[in-house]
Amino acid sequence: MAEKKKGGTAATRAKNKWNRDNYDSFQITSIPKGKAAEWAEIAKELGYKSRNQMIIAAVEEKIKRERGEAIN
Numbered sequence: 001m002a003e004k005k006k007g008g009t010a011a012t013r014a015k016n017k018w019n020r021d022n023y024d025s026f027q028i029t030s031i032p033k034g035k036a037a038e039w040a041e042i043a044k045e046l047g048y049k050s051r052n053q054m055i056i057a058a059v060e061e062k063i064k065r066e067r068g069e070a071i072n
């Protein structure tokens with residue numbers, strides 16, 4: 001039987017490397033079961049491409065509000 005390579009296919013390894021090189025990543029928090037799906041649905045309803053995009057926009061808006069900066 002052929003032995004599997006660690007880390008997946010070449011394409012997966014390339015994508016993972018690109019993500020490591022171009023993004024910072026961290027887990028914000030754990031949320032109650034069902035909230036992730038609910039927030040994803042709300043994000044789509046509000047016109048965001050993803051739940052992640054909505055969360056980033058919310059954090060950036062909060063930072064501007066707290067600093068007294070204009071919110072676009």
